[in-house]
Structures are given as structure tokens and as C-alpha cells.
Amino acid sequence: MRRPSTTPRRIAAAASVALALTLGASACGDTAPSGSTSGDRLDGQTVTVAGVWTGSEQDNFKKVLAAFTAKTGAKTVFAPTGDNVSTFVGSKIEGGNAPDVVLVPQVGVLHQFAQEGWLRPLSPETVKAADASLAGVWKDYGTVDGTYYGLYFKAAHKSTVWYAPSAFAQAGVAEPTSWAGLLKAGHALADSGLPAFAIAGEDGWTLTDWFENVYLSQAGALKYDELAQHSLKWTDESVVRALTTLAGLFKDKQLVAGGARTALQTDFPSSVERVFGPAPKAGMVYEGDFVGGIAKDEFGKTPGTDAKFFPFPAVDGGKPPVVSGGDAAVVLKKAKNAAAGMRLVEFLASPEAAQVWAAAGGFLSPNNKVDLASYGDDTTRNTARSLIEAGDSVRFDMSDQAPAAFGGTKGAGEWKVLQDFLRDPSDPRATAARLEAEAVKAYRN
Known part of the structure; x- marks a missing residue:
């Protein structure tokens, strides 16, 4: 965890x-x-x-x-x-x-x-x-x-997407069950006056969780296991594909509250506050089940009533992930x-x-x-x-299975590469190559 x-x-x-x-x-x-x-x-x-x-x-x-x-x-x-x-x-x-x-x-x-x-x-x-x-x-x-x-x-x-029911009601959207539906709901939120996602880009671990859910659903459990063990290279086309999917979210200023610059200055607790705090800045925040506890303890929300979640949606016809x-x-x-x-x-x-x-x-x-x-x-x-x-x-969690130098060190390894990708998601293939270079150093293979 x-x-x-x-x-x-x-x-x-x-x-x-x-x-x-x-x-x-x-x-x-x-x-x-x-x-x-x-x-x-x-x-x-x-x-x-x-x-x-x-x-x-x-x-x-x-x-x-x-x-x-x-x-x-x-x-x-x-x-x-x-x-x-x-x-x-x-x-x-x-x-x-x-x-x-x-x-x-x-x-x-x-x-x-x-x-x-x-x-x-x-x-x-x-x-x-x-x-x-x-x-x-x-x-x-x-x-x-x-x-x-x-x-x-x-x-x-860690496969739960939390949202403010009042924001969904105002935008007239229901809980999505697919990645395409998630982006569509996000645009409806933005059209109603509230950006879709508060993303905690300052904490690189949250970005690894985004990637892992997309990758598990899109590429499947076998490739997920191989990538976690680094028996599959990060330059594999399945990684490039998942990064390309994420780029569709990261580059869209309607979907990322405040854009990449704000996201990279937002830590995890602040991302929850931006959805459930007294001055909402976004309609949704992705992270684990523990978001509900923070919304309750810090902002007085009642899970299931004014702080709800839906399962992380299936991507490109894959199975809904459970990370x-x-x-x-x-x-x-x-x-x-x-x-x-x-x-x-x-x-x-x-x-x-x-x-x-x-x-x-x-x-x-x-x-x-x-x-x-x-x-x-x-x-x-x-x-x-x-x-x-x-x-x-x-x-x-894939990053938790990795050597700490790759999957668990602030300002280094996967955390840093994905933060740079959030800042500029224009070249998923180059990002995959950087991830592979960092993995080789950490796994020593």
C-alpha cells in the first residue's frame, strides 16, 4: 500500500x-x-x-x-x-x-x-x-x-474513482463504465463549469497508479505481471499504447483542473480537497478507497451520499482493473x-x-x-x-513490486518520468524509452 x-x-x-x-x-x-x-x-x-x-x-x-x-x-x-x-x-x-x-x-x-x-x-x-x-x-x-x-x-x-454527486447532477452525467465514457463525462463536467479531474501530480506515486490501472485493463494481467518483473521491457508497444491513452487525458486542459502546471503543484491530500473541500475545483479525483476516509474526516462528507465512487472503468474493451x-x-x-x-x-x-x-x-x-x-x-x-x-x-501495485530506486523514490525513477510526462505528454514512445532506461538501472537486468 x-x-x-x-x-x-x-x-x-x-x-x-x-x-x-x-x-x-x-x-x-x-x-x-x-x-x-x-x-x-x-x-x-x-x-x-x-x-x-x-x-x-x-x-x-x-x-x-x-x-x-x-x-x-x-x-x-x-x-x-x-x-x-x-x-x-x-x-x-x-x-x-x-x-x-x-x-x-x-x-x-x-x-x-x-x-x-x-x-x-x-x-x-x-x-x-x-x-x-x-x-x-x-x-x-x-x-x-x-x-x-x-x-x-x-x-x-486502488481502482476507485471518487466524485462529487452534486457535480455529476449539475452536468447531467452518470457513472461511466468505459474509458471513453470517462472522458465524455469529464467533458460534460467541464462544459457545466467544473474541470473533470484533480490530479495529484506533485506525488509521483499517484501517476504510477493511473498508469497501472490503464495498463492492467488494456494489456491484461499476463503482460502486467511481466512488466512488474521487468521480464517485459518498458519499450514494449503495450506500454506505449497505455501512455498514449493517458496522454489523451493529461493533455486536455478541460479534463485536468488547472492544467499540468497546477497538477504538478498538487499533492494527494490537496487533490481530495479540490473535489470535496469548501471551494471545489474539480468534479472527480482518482485514487484508492482511502479517499472516502479523507473526504469524511477532513471535509465532513458522508461516503455513499456526498462522496461517491465508481470502479476504474474498462479501457479499450478490456476488463475493469483491480489494482x-x-x-x-x-x-x-x-x-x-x-x-x-x-x-x-x-x-x-x-x-x-x-x-x-x-x-x-x-x-x-x-x-x-x-x-x-x-x-x-x-x-x-x-x-x-x-x-x-x-x-x-x-x-x-506495480511500482510497489519494483526496486525502490525505480518505483518508490521521490524525484527519481518512474515517479519522475511520469511527472515529466504529465508536464509534456506529446511523446509516449520517448517516455517509454526513459522508463526502460531507469528500470534497467534499478533492476540490474
Whole structure:
């Protein structure tokens, strides 16, 4: 999820890593192997947990940790990592102060951790629970070289287009189901006096999400997987085609509120404000399910009433895409209380744990055993249902699968190339060549 895994974590400033220095002082010295002792009490033990979550996300995850404490007696300590999870964890391991459990928001980083030899295989209890409750694709994303290391606990549905119903009513348009229909609805909005899209071009990750949804629908899941692994070059005609499709949106000043210049000065929270704030500047904003939470918490909108969404539409006759992000729980080899950490991951694999956060809001679970009634509103409930029903057709955020140098670094790699493309979308083929050059450097192939 990245950034918003993906998500509202993009809104908050990175929390002070200094808080995480308390990890060692609060952890107990249990160096037991990964085998579970499910059912035993853990009174007197402490589990240290590190993750990117800040603000309300962190507060709500602490409710899950409190439920684990009530169930097992173990105390928990949460330390925010900031966005650079890899650097944080590496420094803790090097300093002999590794947390027990880490919530990892990028598939690429999870693979890096496994290849560095930092992770313990998850317990048989967790494997059994995952087999029974997760679509195979989620387990695949947590598996490296045949070993299951990462349980996906929190997901984001990144194929939702949010809109102001009042703007649609004024323009006399309905929710579109195709890319052509989306552009047509956008022009109707513009004709009624309101540009179509607020685009958060200042945050390059949002542009990768635009590309991924268009590409998945237009090129299909197989090519998407190949491009994510860089076994398909970014100069492939399918990439040029998707960029050409995006260019039709990016170059149209009626569709992009304020034009490219304004979009490149608009961060993600501001893009939501431009649609749902007190002075609307656009009728729609594309991003994940977390847009609804921001519209509600920051601007008093009620999801499903005055903040609605429709699925990202099918492109050129393809299937409607379902792109997701997520956070995977892993247990570190050098954890001081790995056995208790493994018990926490087993708990996170249960519907019980997910339902705690579902009730609090701002959360989707990939766990198909979670009671949809646990979600607090129909909009979130329907989004969760859509994610579950997508099953193995879900594709994880492509940039989150890439090395960070390509898919996760501000002002570099894919983020920077797509920002330049938003600024000048006149040459999709040249942009594809730039993307390939950056990918070669990052993937080293």
C-alpha cells in the first residue's frame, strides 16, 4: 500500500524515527525459533512491532494490538518507521535492536528482506489460516523462492474513482463504465463549469497508479505481471499504447483542473480537497478507497451520499482493473521475542483481528472470512466485497513490486518520468524509452 499502501499515510508527515529507539528497552529476550505455541498465554512478554502507519491508521492498528493483548496477555510496543522501511529495519538489525514484527508496505522490500536473510518463515498455523482465507495471489505476494514470509493483513483498493454527486447532477452525467465514457463525462463536467479531474501530480506515486490501472485493463494481467518483473521491457508497444491513452487525458486542459502546471503543484491530500473541500475545483479525483476516509474526516462528507465512487472503468474493451496495495506482517530472524511475534502474526491472520480495524474504519482486509457487516458503512463494505470478489485477478501495485530506486523514490525513477510526462505528454514512445532506461538501472537486468 504503499503510500497509500499505499493510503492516508501519505497525508501525515513521516513520524520521528527517534521514537523507535525504545524498541530494545521494551522487548524481552526470547530467541525461540519460528514454531508456534498457539493457545499459550504470553503474560509478561512484550512484542515490538514496526510499521509505516501514523495518525489514525496507527491509532486503529493499536486497537488490534490491544485485542491481541487481551487474548494473550502480551504487551505490545509500536514504532513508526517512516516511509523508508528498509533503511529503518536494516539499521535496527545492524544495531542488534531488531523489532519482532514489521508491517512491510512493498512487495519489493519484502523480497529484499528475504534475500538478505532477515526473515523467518511463517508458522504452520499462519500458513493454514492463509490457505483458508486469502486468494492465492495474496499468498504469492508474501512468498519468496517458495517460502511464505509475509501475511497480508491490510489492503487498499486502488481502482476507485471518487466524485462529487452534486457535480455529476449539475452536468447531467452518470457513472461511466468505459474509458471513453470517462472522458465524455469529464467533458460534460467541464462544459457545466467544473474541470473533470484533480490530479495529484506533485506525488509521483499517484501517476504510477493511473498508469497501472490503464495498463492492467488494456494489456491484461499476463503482460502486467511481466512488466512488474521487468521480464517485459518498458519499450514494449503495450506500454506505449497505455501512455498514449493517458496522454489523451493529461493533455486536455478541460479534463485536468488547472492544467499540468497546477497538477504538478498538487499533492494527494490537496487533490481530495479540490473535489470535496469548501471551494471545489474539480468534479472527480482518482485514487484508492482511502479517499472516502479523507473526504469524511477532513471535509465532513458522508461516503455513499456526498462522496461517491465508481470502479476504474474498462479501457479499450478490456476488463475493469483491480489494482491493490497492502501491508504484510513479517517476523525478523534477529527478533528478541520471535516466538511471541509469530503469535501476533497468527492473530493477524484471523478474521477477529481484521474485524477490529474494520469496525474502526479506514481499512480493508483481503481475508475472505471477515464478516462484511464489520465495516461501518455501505461504501466501505462494497469496496471490501469488490476486493474479495476479484480473487486472483487482483494485481498488486506495480511500482510497489519494483526496486525502490525505480518505483518508490521521490524525484527519481518512474515517479519522475511520469511527472515529466504529465508536464509534456506529446511523446509516449520517448517516455517509454526513459522508463526502460531507469528500470534497467534499478533492476540490474
